[in-house]
Amino acid sequence: MIDFRLEQREHVSPWLVFFAPIGAVIFSLMIASILIILAGVNPIESYIKLFVGAFGSKNAIAETLARATPLILTGLAAAIAFRAKFWNIGAEGQLYAGALAVTFFGTGLIQLPSFLMIPFLFLVGALAGGLLLLPLVLLRNYYKVDEVVTTLLTNFIIVLLVGYLLEGPWKDPMSLGWPQGASVIDEGVLPQIIPRTRLHLGFIISIFTALIIWLILSRTILGFKIKAVGINPSASHHAGIPVIKTIIIVALLSGGMAGMAGVTETAGLKGYLTLDLSPGFGYAGIAVAMLAGLNPIGIIFSGIFLASIYVGADAMSRAMNVPTYLADVIVALTVLSVLISIIMLQFKIVLGGQKRDI
Amino acid sequence: MxxxxxxxxxxxxxxxxxxxxxxxxxxxxxxxxxxxxxxxxxxxxxxxxxxxxxxxxxxxxxxxxxxxxxxxxxxxxxxxxxxxxxxxxxxxxxxxxxxxxxxxxxxxxxxxxxxxxxxxxxxxxxxxxxxxxxxxxxxxxxxxxxxxxxxxxxxxxxxxxxxxxxxxxxxxxxxxxxxxxxxxxxxxxxxxxxxxxxxxxxxxxxxxxxxxxxxxxxxxxxxxxxxxxxxxxxxxxGGTVNYPKKEKSSPGKEVMRLENISCNPINESTKGLNGVDISLFEGQILGIAGVTGNGQTSLAKMMSGHLKPKNGELFFDKKRIEVFNPKKFMELGVAYIPEDRNIDGLVADMSVWENAVITEISDEKLGNTLGFLNNSSCNDAAQILCETYDVRTQTLQQPARLLSGGNVQKLLLGRWLIRQPKVLIACQPTRGLDEGAIASIQKLILDVRKKGNAVLLITEDLDELLKLSDTVSVIYNGKLSNSFSAEGLDRARVGLMMAGEGFYD
The missing domain is CATH 3.40.50.300 (P-loop containing nucleotide triphosphate hydrolases)
Incomplete structure (x- = not known):
């Protein structure tokens, strides 16, 4: 057994702060290359295919950024909640709630000119996501029901509800039997921002949202309250901060972000609601947020990073004949090693130290 | 040997x-x-x-x-x-x-x-x-x-x-x-x-x-x-300590009165309250003596709006209080120094300035109409607080966890005192502090009295209690004794009462 212990660093150099996460990413790519070698192909060549697949052409970049759009929004949903120590694991369900709202209002029920219709769809999508969380946050605040359990389980309920609606009452008769919702009306569809690609206005909106959330968290009274409540709810309460009210606002914002991700996918990427609208964007958002250290600006980059791995891994798997599941492995390894690197920023390993008994 | x-x-x-x-x-x-x-x-x-x-x-x-x-x-x-x-x-x-x-x-x-x-x-x-x-x-x-x-x-x-x-x-x-x-x-x-x-x-x-x-x-x-x-x-x-002296102060009008208040315990490590009567007067310190865990915490939490009594009445400035909520009590002018300053007082991972202005921010002050924080007024407010109450910190930006216990307590006490409270409820205000800090905290508490405001002092240090208080009551098993003048009070008698003598079950 190697004799070592962790000791708090007295000084953290900025150099280390910058390079530790980058080193962690490189480290995780190295570990993942073991699997690629086991699959019988050259890892360097595979990673080049991955990179080219994600950034190698206008279309690849557009595809990556389109994929990043919902990831940034669900990442924001996780970050704002986790900062207040409100463990919202339900972004997946809230995303579908947003998508349901778009399908309900945006397929003909309401007709507005485009410059009103698009904000309106984002509004109802965000409201749907936020309102889905409201009963859960109230249960937590007043009856101490663990929100990890309730938000997680609500995901299944919503996904099954979507399945029921798309197989039943909301099934589009024009869809040739596929379980999908009616198309969003033209005024509600998010315009493409690069012609003949799938990159749509939602990407700009997600970046804009990240900037607003960053402003709220770092510059406003509400952000101050969220920070205080997240670090020490008891002391905040004693200082007169309305803890419960703050957490309710956090939940509405968090659910709202996830609901917006449902809007970008329904009204932007696909144009209609499907059962496979989200391949786990709600859960991946947690990884995006953790990777960015819960920083909204960082989430823009970690969202694009994760999207590039997913999109690039598709190209890699086609070119090299390795499974796309490698993308999940790389993402998981990256999140783990970045988290470890963040801990190692605070501590250093001292070899040969004696053990402490408690 | x-x-x-x-x-x-x-x-x-x-x-x-x-x-x-x-x-x-x-x-x-x-x-x-x-x-x-x-x-x-x-x-x-x-x-x-x-x-x-x-x-x-x-x-x-x-x-x-x-x-x-x-x-x-x-x-x-x-x-x-x-x-x-x-x-x-x-x-x-x-x-x-x-x-x-x-x-x-x-x-x-x-x-x-x-x-x-x-x-x-x-x-x-x-x-x-x-x-x-x-x-x-x-x-x-x-x-x-x-x-x-x-x-x-x-x-x-x-x-x-x-x-x-x-x-x-x-x-x-x-x-x-x-x-x-x-x-x-x-x-x-x-x-x-x-x-x-x-x-x-x-x-x-x-x-x-x-x-x-x-x-x-x-x-x-x-x-x-x-x-x-x-x-x-x-x-x-490592030097002389100047302990503050208590000056004469005669009781003014009644600020807060509790009539026959009972409540459930706020947590498992303390008792609830059972028919408690208390009067707090301007310019007076009421000391509560008792062995820890006899209901002191419930009393302090109730009197600061954190705990709603089961029955009984609380009057503030002769007005009956119906709503028990810390924010409401803050607005009335009640300041509360909780006994566990690191759990209920300090947000240790926030900076010194953030901790200094947190009560102001909970009042929605120090910001503009859009809700943005005004950094320079926050900084000024924190600066004034640290100077007024002698909070020694290297910078206002450093994490509050780096402050010594005495400076933490001065900061917590200071951010209440700067609001000129009418009633100060201080729980174990000098526990675990060094002698120099104890003297400063005691002086701040006596200053509240000198300004003509009321203090409820809960401390397990009997010497401190007798030195600072004008009147003393003993708490035992959630019940409160009559109050005695602190002057010439017999320690041994207080001690016996702390062990339950004279309380009926």
Missing amino acids: LALLEIKDISKRFGNLVANDKISFTQMQGEVLAILGENGAGKTTLMNILFGHYKPDSGEIVFRGSKLPAGKPGNAIEVGIGMVHQHFTLAENLTVLENIIIGEQSLLSFSLPQKSARKKLQDLSDRFGLPINPDTIVANLSVSEKQRLEILKTLYRDCTLLILDEPTAALTPQETDSLFSTIKNMVKNGLSVILISHKLNEILAVSDRIVVLRHGKLVGEVVTSKANRTEIAEMIV
């Missing part, structure tokens, strides 16, 4: 901090040695080195003539050194006898040697005069009985040097006296004792010799019989 324990030139540094700087002293066989010092003086580090939790950078420890291997936990216990910590380490749901045995047994043994253990416990109990019933469940023991059990636990492991860390923190004056006669009795029976404390009176009453630490250095060694109280106090703080 023989040398029992020799501490030789022990040094230990953590980064730039020298926690122990060449400390040397000798404990004689059959002696009560007191180690005195403020928080951070190096007492805990020294004990951790003695018990092998830390390895000293230099120096050695010799016990009964042989060197203790450094940095090996368990060694000190093996040779017969035992320690009773301030916070007990007992399994509450087991009996006294089971608590004695468990640490001794390997995890895989199927039966407990009840019979032999019972006999050994009985012998120790008789020999050292520590009566205890082996079959009582520990949860049903009083604090002083639990302490007795902790001492017996160490004796059971054949300890010959007993270390007591702040042993009187949770005892009534009578229980303290009884502990001291037990200590003297144990020493007569061949035990040696090290007493770690910051209560000077008690040290003078029971120890044979005193060792004083300050900033990691040994600054004085005195034989107790030749010691002088002020001299030692100055040794501890």
